[in-house]
Amino acid sequence: MAGRRKWISLAVLSALIVLLPLVFPSGYYYRVGALVFVNALSVVGLVILIGYAGQISLGHAGFAGIGAYACALAPEHLGLHPLLALVLGAAISAAMAALIGRPILRLKGYYLAVATLGFGILVSMVLTNERALTGGPDGMVVSDPGLRSLLRDMGWRVSGGEFWYGASGFVLLVGAWLALNLYDSPTGRAMRALHGSEVAAATVGIDVPRQKLRAFVISAVYASVAGSLLALQNGYITPDVAGFMHSVEMVTMAVLGGVGSVLGATFGAAILTLLPQVLTVFAEYEQLVLGLVMVLVMIFMPQGLLPSIAQRLKGRNK
């Protein structure tokens, strides 16, 4: 049953990625789509942390920041190819998550929230203050990875928007596949078990701190890769990527769509990414509407949008 759910989720996701461009009115929408996919990727990571393992983080933008600035800095200072820089960023994020995760994850609830929040703020502070290296609050340019010209040499001409749409969509699919595999695996079960009852999980032999740490590290890598992709496709990056508000956005996307499911995460990411795009005409109302959406969805659909809608549809069919 769980296996079937996995393939349905992946099929729906691939269909969306492939078919959506058919209804795009202009090339600009490839850019927006790519942004949705990148956000969805980091949110899928949070589904593992929050949805599977039941741990909170208000600092995951810190890992996105590490990934993003790895892609901005490593090619320039270490001469790494941007794609290798992405891998380096992910490795640094994983190491960082493993290092701080051990003490942090002993904390619960709001205490865990403030500890992760503190970590995120520290990262964004370093990025903002080390002007010589990062350009400070104004941000810095990210060099082009040259993948598009590679495709061009192979005789395949794509626009920047189209390329990043495809690339981000592909990475999101891989990320979703990994997360869905994990759900129905011994590790995923252990994470979900400790979410339900840490004491019971320990008595069946689950090493609770270790499994929490795994969820934390894996979700950090997702956030980092998403941050790298964001830097690469924008060609520019500012410390906002690591900011507190970005962490909040990520968690909101995860919970908005329905934190247990990968499809829900994508849905939540899509809504929260598109909202400002729709509201650009009424830029002044953006915060007002965003706040309202967050409050209303959580009150009326505490399970998140997708599960609540699914439940309602099921109820109607009965």
Added chain:
Amino acid sequence: MSLLDVNGLGISFGGLKAVDDVSFAVKPGEIVSVIGPNGAGKTTLFNMISGIYLPGRGSVSLIGTDVTGTAPNRLAEMGLSRTFQNLQIFQEMTVLDNVLAGYHLSERGSVLADLLSLPGMRRRASQARAGAMKLLNRVRLDEKADEIAGNLSYGALKRLEIARALALDPKILLLDEPAAGCNAVETEEIDHLIAELAAQGIAILLVEHDMKLVMRISNHIVVLDHGQKIAEGDPATVSRDPAVIAAYLGTEYKEPAHVDG
């Protein structure tokens, strides 16, 4: 040799000695019951033995190894498994997933194998699945395997917890009031199940309020009152012990078979 040795075990909560200087032993295939009035310290004793509370005094040995203060998951690896008085079910997981969680030690592998869904992981998982279905069948929950555990009745959850505890293939099983809240039929089923498990050679340590059940199946009974062991012995001896009758069963007590709860 004893499987479990409890030696002078004690713990205090804010000056109150919840358990004080309790000793006993459990051999393979033996059913040992811990009884006593509410608040006698039975569950606290269980929590110390299973590594959830750190004992203040005394020691716990498992198969001759001192395991005092060892983490619950390490104890599980050594063959100790338990259920809880207040259910500790993974409410949002399916019934099958609950039991599969009990197979964690035998199905776990590298996290990479899990992420990539490698064949080795799938083989281990399907073996665990087969075992879990057998256990669910044994507690008559196989038809509810795909239901969310939180939707089950109380009695069913009690059986699910036992199935999950058995998934560890334990050498010793701690059952904390397995029959509480169960009707007569369910109690009898649990009765049979415990006897079967003991016959397989599993050591059983039982906390139970149903005296009929306790007297019928126990080889050995330990009586606690106010955290202290006031008597121990076989059911016949214990039920005639004046200290037990006075402290726990009350002076009007006559025959164990007529006393409930």
Added chain:
Amino acid sequence: MDALLQFLFSGLTVGAVYALVALGFTLIYNASDVVNFAQGEFVMLGGMITVFAYQAGVPLLLAATLAILITAALGVALNKLAIEPARGAPVVSLIIITIGASILIRGATQLIFDKQLHRFPAFSGDDPIRVMGATILPQSLWVLGGALAVFAVLWVFFSRTLTGKAVLATANNRVAAQLVGINTGWIMTLSFGLSAAIGAFAGVLVTPITLVSYDVGVTLALKGFAAAMLGGMGTPKGALVGGLLLGCLEALTAGYLSSQYKEAVAFIVILGTLFVMPQGLFGAKTTERV
């Protein structure tokens, strides 16, 4: 020595504001187990409403009173409209609700008022007072005095009045409080109103020094939250000590190490505290029952 005193003066001033924000967190947390991330917005509203009422010609004292009352009403509305309907929701949902509410309040403020920085005159002028080689603004004394007064009044409220004891009982055990006849719903309303009023009061006191704009709430909420955690969530004493400690740490770091990283040091200290004492300085230890 003079420098140290100077840093401590500014640290205590800022710390007093953190303490008031932390106190707001504490009151709401005790009544409802919710950490209200919109607490910083109450401070902002206190400042903003006073500014605009004052500019419209309302006398300063009246403008401040008005600001505190309106903010308190908003606090009650927040409880009634967003927190009570979500009773029993998981922590992460409650975090999103109150952060959502804070974004909503910011958005509305920016629409109703504007995005500029504002201030109104200090209560007793802007001439610094010399103390042992250091200087302190008269308004700083107002902030410190005001904060201490709030804590004193609250202490009396909790220890001497029946309502105060009902609040403490609710914090201790909600169900038991209901059983002995305490209207815990009303306690929640009271706590939200009180927290909002205290926040707004802090905003009124500090605006002449730090100025106010629609977006000052985020940082204040984070610092107040951190202070509350440092002191131990749920104890007014912890809020006071945590707030003052955090303010002084920041000021000393800014003075002696680096002004850019003053906030970083604060968070590092807090992380350290949480690792060594997960319940904060004065928080109660809890044992998990199974």
